Every structure is written in C-alpha cells, then in structure tokens.
Amino acid sequence: MRETLLLLPGLLCDDVVWRDQAEALDQRYDVIVARLTDFSSITAMAHASLALAPGRLSVAGHSMGARVALEMFRLAPDRVARLALLDTGVHPVSAAEPGRRQQMIDLARTEGMAALADHWLPPMVKDGALDRDPALDAALRAMVSRTSPEIHERQITALLGRRDAAPLLATIRCPVLIGVGRHDAWSPPEQHAAIAAAIPQARYVIFEDSGHMAPMEAPQAVTGALTEWMLQPATIPQEPA
Numbered sequence: 001m002r003e004t005l006l007l008l009p010g011l012l013c014d015d016v017v018w019r020d021q022a023e024a025l026d027q028r029y030d031v032i033v034a035r036l037t038d039f040s041s042i043t044a045m046a047h048a049s050l051a052l053a054p055g056r057l058s059v060a061g062h063s064m065g066a067r068v069a070l071e072m073f074r075l076a077p078d079r080v081a082r083l084a085l086l087d088t089g090v091h092p093v094s095a096a097e098p099g100r101r102q103q104m105i106d107l108a109r110t111e112g113m114a115a116l117a118d119h120w121l122p123p124m125v126k127d128g129a130l131d132r133d134p135a136l137d138a139a140l141r142a143m144v145s146r147t148s149p150e151i152h153e154r155q156i157t158a159l160l161g162r163r164d165a166a167p168l169l170a171t172i173r174c175p176v177l178i179g180v181g182r183h184d185a186w187s188p189p190e191q192h193a194a195i196a197a198a199i200p201q202a203r204y205v206i207f208e209d210s211g212h213m214a215p216m217e218a219p220q221a222v223t224g225a226l227t228e229w230m231l232q233p234a235t236i237p238q239e240p241a
Helices: 017-023 042-050 063-073 097-111 113-120 135-147 149-162 164-170 189-198 219-230
Strands: 004-008 029-031 057-062 079-086 176-179 205-206
Touching: 004 017, 004 063, 017 029, 017 057, 017 113, 017 219, 029 205, 042 113, 042 149, 057 063, 057 219, 063 079, 063 149, 063 164, 079 219, 097 113, 097 149, 113 135, 113 149, 164 189, 176 189, 176 219, 189 205, 205 219
Parallel strands: 004 029, 004 057, 057 079, 079 176, 176 205
Antiparallel strands: none
16 A cells, blocks of 8 residues: 655645656655645644545645644644655744735735735745746746735735744654755755754755755755655554553
8 A cells, every 4th residue: 555645835836836746756655735725724724634635644845834744743643654844944923924924915915916926936946046947937926826815815824823833843753854945045944954953863954056945946856855755664653642
C-alpha cells in the first residue's frame, strides 16, 4: 500500500506551486494537494486537510501551508508520519502585521488581483527573478489571478488568527524537514535555523538561488529534499495513555 503525501499551498497559491514536486513524487506515493481557499482560520484548514485521506499522512507545507501542517500536528499528532515546513514561520502576529495585511486587502478590493500581484510578488522571489524568468513570472501571476479578493481576505483572516506555534516544536518526534530559499526576504534562513534547532533531529536545508517561492524557484532542489525526507522511516505513533 502506497504512503500518502499531502502538500499544502501558501497564501494566494494553488496546486501549481507544488506541480513539479507532485509530478515527481506521484510515481511512488499517493500525492494530494490541498485546497486552502475556502477557510478563514488555520484550524479549519487543518481539519479539512486531515479529512482528505484516512490514516497517517506525510505532510509538507509551504509558507501559510506550513502553519497549517503544524496545526494538523497539534490536532492529530498520531496522524502525521512526517512533517516538512518550507519558507514559513512559527511566530505569533506582531503589532504591525494587521496594518500591513489590511493595506494588501484594500489594494485587492479597490484595484484587483493584478494590482495585488504587482505589489506582492516581487518580494516573494529572489531579487530580479521575475524579470529574468518570464515563465516564472507568468505562472505566479496566473496563480494569483485564479484567486479573488474574497479568498485573499479569508486567508489573511486565518493568518491573523494564527496560534504561536513555537511551543509545539519541541514535541515533534517524526522526521522533519525545514527548508528555505537562500534569498527568502519574507521568511529568512535564520528564522528557519531557529525552528530547526527547536525540533529534535530536524533536517535543515537551504535552497540556493531561491526566494520565498522555493517549490517554483528551485523545483529540483525542493523535490530532492522531499524525496530524501520521504525515505526516512516514519516513527510509530504512541498509544494513548
């Protein structure tokens, strides 16, 4: 029986963000890419993701999706066989964050998703990547355009209502991959180094020549890291006390 690999997209992302990894890993695993556009809380996203397949799951999340992956572990640690957290954070909401997020909500409402993409995408990739790689630029803009101001606002509401996930890290005992783009200005490498240090025996990988959108900017490196992670033996869940 094949293992199930669940891939969780980030803010304003869909299955395309995981396209290269899903195509490569589907040869060995049952790969499911979750849809996280219909929910306004991280917990609701986690419950919906747990319901996508029975039994134990290897869960990989990117950006917001990694926060959902951690919430899945909090809700049902016995169901998570492996955990991969890419280009993300575990910190709670800062004092300045709601204001910055509201500016993006207002921009999407008043000027549309194309205007939001113009403002939001450049800092999400390595500096200059959109100009150097027209295919990446087109794919990212098309992905944002498939969402809507309403989806964007729901996801921002979820992010602003998130838990502080840091206390959870020391309790994780399954195989964990922490990965980040070398040039991720949104969720920098040092942030991920601290996350990896807090999780017993986590593997920390930096994806060179990549910003925040590592699954699309460095697809081969991300696929390679996930392939190695999936080969690690999953821990046996503990019986309830």
